[in-house]
Amino acid sequence: MKVLIYNLFVIALLFSSCGEDAFTSVVELDIPEHQSTLATSFLLSADEEIDSIFIAKSINIVGDTNEIIENAEVRLFKNGNLFEEFEFIDSSNHYFPKNNIPILADGSEYRFEVSALNFATISATQNMPMIATVEDIDYRFDAAIDSYGDITDELVFNLIDDPNEENYYAFEIYRIIEENDLVFEDRIYFDVNSLVYEDAAFDYYVLSDASFNGNTFNARLLIYNWFEAQEGDTFKLVVKSLSYDNYLFQKSLDTYYNSSGNPFAEPSSVYENIENGHGIFRTESQVVFEFQL
Amino acid sequence: MNFMKISTVAIFIVLFFFNPIFAQKFTISGYIEDGSSGEKLIAANVIDVKSQNGVTSNLYGFYSLTLPKDSVILSISYIGFQTKIVELYLDRDIDLNIQLGSSIEMEVVEVVGERFERIENETQMSRVDIPIEQIKKMPALLGETDVLKSIQLLPGVQSGGEGQTGLYVRGGSPDQNLILLDGVPVYNVSHVLGIFSVFNADAIKNVTLTKGGFPARYGGRLSSVLEINMKEGNMQEFHGEGSIGLISSKLTLEGPIWKDKTSFIISGRRTYVDLITRPIIKAAAQQDGVQLEPRLFFYDLNAKVNHKFNDKHRLYLSAYSGADVFSSKFTEDDFSATGGIDWGNIISSLRWNYRITNKLFANTTLTYSKYDIDILSAQEDESEPGMINSFSAKYTSGIEDLGGKIDFDFIPSPNHYIRFGANATHHTYSPGALVLESTFDEIQLDTTIGSQQVQSMEYSAYIEDDMSFGNFKANLGIHASAFDVNDQTYFSIQPRLGLRYLLPNDVALKASYSQMTQFINLLTSESFSLPTDLWVPSTDRVLPQESWQVAAGVARTFLDQYEISIEGYYKQMDNVISFKEGASFLLGLDADWQDKVTQGTGESYGAEFFVQKKKGKFTGWLGYTLSWNFRQFDEINGGRTFPFRYDRRHDISLVTSYKFNDKITATLAWVYGTGNAISLPIYSYPIAYDYFRSEFDGQVFEYEYFNEIESLGDKNSFRMTDYHRLDWSIEFHKKKRKWERTWVVSCYNSYWHRNPYYIITDNEAVLDDNGNFLYNQKVFKEISILPIIPSVSYQFKF
Known part of the structure; x- marks a missing residue:
């Protein structure tokens, strides 16, 4: 009887405490x-x-608590020479380039440097990848699963x-829609x-040329049917060439988000390449094709 | 010169095994059985009282004792049975089958160690037997008696996550345990994400765990061998037992098909949550105008038949089938969708015992083991008149083994017990394939994506001798193995050594050394047992796992009731496997599994203290483990050594049973363990992570998304809070005229300790004295999953 009473108590406790x-x-x-x-x-x-x-x-x-650094000296060097300086704009909490000199996909080396009072100077170096060569773009309706x-x-x-070169790529597709001018x-x-x-x-993909280095890679991107693409639609294909660090960062960010709070995954950190600090400096170039279906 | 050497060696061998060669000797041999059921008794003791020479029966109850011509007083004993004394004059070879009757004291004898042989008399160390009757008495989660969870309460063995059945033996991972059911490897040992094991205690005869000092007959895994043998079936009369619990029911039937010749046992278990909930779910769905048919259950079916042709030949056929089924079918008007996940094992073995001579015993086994998982998603649309559009996607993966082995026991004298044998197993791995089939607008598509099957062959051979010379005993052996996969062949020679020296006062000093090699790996989470866990072979990129282990200790029996052992061990593991950082355990088709894993080294050392009381009303054990356990991978944690997730500095288990009288038995189990090691973030910073541009009416719009990135410290450099819980059960027995019933009331985690399962970071609002929000503060929160869980079950036996 005591056992019965004890277990009834336990059951009551169990259900009353499942808040x-x-x-x-x-x-x-x-x-x-x-x-x-x-x-x-910083993405360049x-x-x-x-x-x-x-x-x-x-x-x-x-x-x-987080804190924005407002008094930093932010500079960008190209092939060892000062190329661009940045200034802080209060209204945006961002640093903006002073000169807006165009960036070319010419393989140049860029060094990014930030100094601020009470902090060690941080820096990172990246090469700007050359743009990719793309041929034979074709859009096929109902052609895959x-x-x-x-x-x-x-x-x-x-x-x-x-x-x-060791090359790394990413693709983006857009539909250009005109409505009411x-x-x-x-x-x-x-x-x-x-x-x-x-x-x-x-939901992006990146790829390395490790399995097709120096050869032609036939890319096949499957467009979900819910977009209801039709003949006459205008599409834009963006083919990006990524720096190696950019490639690693984008992959690590994906695994980071997938593993954060996920007991089914090994925890992971986001790839960093900032010397004396944290974060990422990465580069990419892109080639854009617009075509009508 | 060579001839001289060979002759010398040959003479030495002859003298070694058959000394004194000129003394006239004869052999007594036969089987030892339970007199009431005909079940063979494993490791029963046969001792000549006069000479103190003796042997123990093997896995099939066979014994052989060779003694000089003389009068002999044999004492045949097995715990829980009456000791039998047989006096005879040995002047010829004698066949002597012995049937032991239940002890008068059996009702009050509760057994923890099954073998009667005292711990100090054995060469083998690091081995524990748990009788199934003890396991069935243990408090169990939801009343489901569980073999593996009982094993977790032994020193040197750690559980994984809360409520999980995974075994982590002396720093090893779950795939490093060779789990054998009637000699057949079982690849998936869990139901319901590892909460329950596949072993139905009602069908099991004995359980033996070896965690170090491996004799040469064992191989193929680094960390432990868990042998589970099914009952054979009562040769004398028909019996049955069963239980009705909160989540499942079991029924076991056994009896003679041909008395004293052929017997059977069949045992089944099935959960019935779905049977209870299905009508409710269906009715609720019908109110919404749809049909929903859920199927949520698991089942196990064990069966065994054995036939005794004569005293020389005996055949056993055993089989196990079990599966988890989680699926549902949804129907609305002309549309239906089916989805689900099914996984399970099929295991079978055919064993032939052949007593070749009175000193030589052979067992030949054919084995089959299959584990597979199917994940199905299908839909059918008949909304367009005269047309059926359909689609199905089925993911399958698994492993299938077909093997054969032969084992010999040769007992030339009481001083030597020689075992030798060979094994060949063909493995077929299916690392995952997705079959897509669809019919749309009369267009049919049929595509298969994913990995192809991989085949491999694994061979092994061994020889070992358990020898004794006065106070000194040794087990010396060698295990050789080979593995052939994809034109890659690996070879391995693994020496094994066990030593025992008996000091005065019956204190045994023991030591052992063993090398092990493992050719197959399980890709699994450190936290969970998932049905999608994959068994994969060693390849040219993934090398076989290897280990060596040394152990030393002392053992002694006190007051004829208390066995005490203290062991220290050191284990080094090479080529252990782990997922790379960030890799998802839910393996998909997006990458070769070899790209997701990395190999490194492991190191484990510690000490184990074990005291157990085997006899009397009060029985139980106390185990304590002090251990350290590390891993090192070049691609993880920057190559720095880190603690294994289950590096548990202190691990204590206390198990006690008390039999108040014939009607009431109470059992209590308390466990304590240092918190598991865990990786946690130590700093954070904001990051602009996605740049998105959009052009609208000639203007470019930029979107920049910010988030806070949390970065990890060293891997597993933090600890969860300590784990502890108290479980208890009380059995109320009552004997009826023709049957016996037992009510079992039990409680898991009785004082509801919130044992941590994992830790998350979360924002918690900081308020002022008036309850107004000030700011969010980041905190660590431990998540626990199993609260206090009472349960009750009804058992019957006839």
Whole structure:
């Protein structure tokens, strides 16, 4: 009888305590003190205006708050020479280029440097990749089947790889829509069915030329049917050449987001290449093709 | 010169094995059985009281004892049975089958170690037997008795995540355990994401775990060998037992087909959550105008038949089939969709015992083991008149083994027990393939994506001798193996050594050395057992795992009731496998599995203390493990050595049973372990991570998304809070006229300790004294999953 009463008590306790936080408890862990450094992320794209830059600092995982660095000296060097300087604009919390000198896809070496009071100077160096050579772009309706089993359209083209370089690529597709005299671009998501592609953050793919170095790679991008592409639509294909660090960063960002808070994955960190600091400096060049279906 | 050498060696061997060669000797041999059921008794003790020479019966109950011509007083003993004394005059070879009857004291004898042989008399160290009756008494999660969770309570063995059945033996990972069911490897040992094991305790006869000092007959895994043998079936009369629990029911039937010649046992278990919930779910769905048919269950089916042709030949056929089924079918008007995941094992073995002579025993086994998983997604649309559009995607992966082995036991004298044999296994791996089929507008597509099957052959041969010279005993052996996959062949020679020296006061000093090689790997999470875990072979890129282990210790029995052992060990592992940082355990078709893994080294050392009481009303054990466990991979943690996730400095288990009387037995188990090692972020910084441009009416718009990146410290450099819980069970027995029933009330995690499963970072609002929001503060939160869980089950036996 005592056992019965005890178990009834236990059952009552069980069901009365299954509240929102019944399985969660805050714990205090002995986390080592982190030495704060400058942190940034900067993408330098050829044939584009230079992006504005956000400069912050790294902080302890618990107990600290984020802080924007407003007094930094931000400079970009090209082949060892000062190329561009940046100034802080209060209204945006960003640093903007003073001269807006065009960036060319000419293989130049860029060095990015940030100095600020009370912090060590941070820097990173990247080469600007050459633009990719693309041929034989073809759009085929209902020509493939995606990983969900749906029939899809297919955008096919040949990528001519430079045998003298290790190359890394990414593709983007847009549909150009004109409505009521307005023109806008709609990102087209696509699927792939080749093991050459690797997942990058935000449903992009990146790929290395390791398996086709110096040869022609036949890219086949599967356009989901829900976009309802029709004859006469105007599409834009962007083929990007990525620096190696850019390629690693985009892959690591994808695994980072997939593993964050995911007990089914090994935890991971985002790839960094900033000397004396944290974050990423990366480069890419791109070639754009507009075509009508 | 060569002839001289060979002759000398030959003479030495003859003298070594058959000394004194001129003494006239004869052999007593036969089988030892449970007199009431005919079940063979494993490791029963046969001792000549006069000379103190003795042997133990093998896995099939066979024994052979060779003694000089003389009068002999044989003592045949097995715990839980009455000791039998047989007096005879040995002047010829004698066949003597011995049937032991249940002990008068059996009702009060509760057994923890099954073997009667005292721990100090054995050469073997690092081995524990748990009788199935003890396992069945243990408190169990949701009342489901679990063999593997009982094993987790032994020193040197750690559990994985909360409630999981994974075994981490002396720093090894779950794939480094060779788990044998009637001699056949079992590849997937868990149901429901590792919460329950596939072994139905009602069908099991005995369980033996070897975690070090491996004799040469074992091979193929680095860390442990878990042998589980099914019951053979009662040769005398028909019996049955079963149980009805909260989530499943079991029924076992056994009996003679041909009395004293052929017997059978069949045992089944099935969960029935789906049977209860299906009508409710269907009714709820019908109210919304749709049909929903869920199928959520797992089952196990064990069966065994054995036939005794005569005293020389005996045949066993055993089989296991079990599966998890999680699926549902959705139907609305002309549209239907089916999705689900099924996984399971099929295992079978055919064993032939042949007593070739009274000193030579052979067992030949044919084995089959298959594990596969199917993930199905299908839909059918008949909304267009006269047309059916359909699509199905089926992902399959698994492993299939077909093998044969032969093992010999040769017992030339009481001082030598020689085992030798060979094994060949053909493995077929299916690392994952996706079959897509669709029909749209009368266009049919049929595509297969993914890895092709891989075949391999694994061979092994061994010889070992368990020898004794006075107070000194040794087990010396060698295990050789080879693995052939994709034109790549690996060879391995693995020496094994076990030593025992008996000091005065019956204190045994023991030591062992063993090398092991493992040719197949399991790609799995360190935290979970998932049905999608893949068994994959060593390849030209993924090298075989190897280890060597030394152990030393002392053992002694006190007061005839308490066995105490203290062991220290050191284990070095090479080519251990791990997922690369960030790799998802949910293996897809997007990459070759070899690209997702990396290999490194492992190091584990520690000490184990074990005391157990085998007899009396009060029985149980106390185990304590002090251990260190590290890994090093060039591609993980910057190449720096880091603690393994289950590097558990202190691990304590206390198991006690008390039999109040014939009607009530109570069992209590308390476990404590240092918190698991875990990787956590130590700093963060904001990052602009995505640039998105859009052109609208001639103007370019830029979007820049910010997020906070959290960066990890050294891998596994933090600890979760310590793990501990108390489980208990009480059995209420009652004997009826023709049957016996037992109510079992049990409770898991009785004081509801929030044992950590994993840790997340989260923002928590900081408020002022008036409850107004000030700012968000980042905190670490531990997530626990299993609260206090009471359960009740009803068992019956007839």
